[in-house]
Amino acid sequence: MADLPGIVVTGASGRMGQMLVRTIAASGKARLVGCVERAGHGWIGQDIGVAMGGGPLGVAVTDDPLEAFARAQAVIDFTAPAATVEFAALAAQARAVHVIGTTGLEAAHLAKIEAAARHAVVVRAGNMSLGVNLLVRLTQKIAAALDEDWDVEIVEAHHRMKVDAPSGTALMLGRAAAEGRGVDLDAAMDSGRHGITGARQRGAIGIAAVRGGDIVGEHDVIFAADGERVILRHVATDRAIFARGALRAALWGQGAKPGQYDMMDVLGL
Ligand SMILES: NC(=O)C1=CN([C@@H]2O[C@H](COP(=O)(O)OP(=O)(O)OC[C@H]3O[C@@H](n4cnc5c(N)ncnc54)[C@H](O)[C@@H]3O)[C@@H](O)[C@H]2O)C=CC1
Numbered sequence: 001m002a003d004l005p006g007i008v009v010t011g012a013s014g015r016m017g018q019m020l021v022r023t024i025a026a027s028g029k030a031r032l033v034g035c036v037e038r039a040g041h042g043w044i045g046q047d048i049g050v051a052m053g054g055g056p057l058g059v060a061v062t063d064d065p066l067e068a069f070a071r072a073q074a075v076i077d078f079t080a081p082a083a084t085v086e087f088a089a090l091a092a093q094a095r096a097v098h099v100i101g102t103t104g105l106e107a108a109h110l111a112k113i114e115a116a117a118r119h120a121v122v123v124r125a126g127n128m129s130l131g132v133n134l135l136v137r138l139t140q141k142i143a144a145a146l147d148e149d150w151d152v153e154i155v156e157a158h159h160r161m162k163v164d165a166p167s168g169t170a171l172m173l174g175r176a177a178a179e180g181r182g183v184d185l186d187a188a189m190d191s192g193r194h195g196i197t198g199a200r201q202r203g204a205i206g207i208a209a210v211r212g213g214d215i216v217g218e219h220d221v222i223f224a225a226d227g228e229r230v231i232l233r234h235v236a237t238d239r240a241i242f243a244r245g246a247l248r249a250a251l252w253g254q255g256a257k258p259g260q261y262d263m264m265d266v267l268g269l
């Protein structure tokens, strides 16, 4: 047991944090060695298992990430952009693999993560599930096969508490469609339509976001032409799919050289 990789979960009280704690504890492939939450959080100092309403897991929640990371071989981080940037520097300092699931990262955040990845392994993906990563590959292939008579529209739906839009997954899918077509997503993307928009621009890649209830995550990629449509769909019904992917990434990263990777690298897709 002691030779299994030790993993720290950041944002341990969150929707994904709790799922990760359960997944790691039950995996038999890794040890949970730390749980981090933001300073002032009510769970600081409590055993994570007890705080989650179950039996003790022998790991107290801390607000000191550096001390926790120093004991770990990997950090799994599904939190928020500002926190993730801070954790990237600290994980690199500790030479721990940093698995980043956080979405809503902007250019300035990504530059800091890139700098950290010069010293340590970073695996980052807007979606860690096998099914979505397959969907990304299919989207790229179909976009490459179809010309601009086929309008690409991506529709994503998530729970009412999600704070960023479009979802990280929708952006992955948009990027894949753009790559398939040989264009730049930033130039082609049309998201958040409202008012007198004018007719659709040929070649645009549309992205729309739905927010409501407890939707775990749903993504449609629609290729619409005159007289026919191709629709690819992924429906997540359980956050365990993301946690399993993240754990797989943390284990895969143990043998990798410093640098930034994604789930395509981990899954060999
Ligand atoms: N890549 C993927 O496969 C997936 C990514 N996500 C992303 O993961 C992120 C988190 O999602 P949820 O768990 O639903 O959110 P959540 O709001 O339930 O959890 C976030 C947690 O991070 C904690 N946190 C924030 N700042 C912190 C700091 N400085 N130090 C320590 N902890 C801090 C919060 O207290 C909270 O417990 C979002 O960006 C979401 O889009 C979610 C599911 C799958």
Ligand SMILES: O=C(O)C1=N[C@H](C(=O)O)C[C@H](O)C1
Binding pocket: 103, 126, 127, 158, 159, 162, 166, 167, 168, 169, 170, 216, 217, 218
């Ligand atoms: O916030 C979420 O919940 C999710 N976020 C990720 C995203 O932004 O795509 C992945 C998943 O869809 C759930």
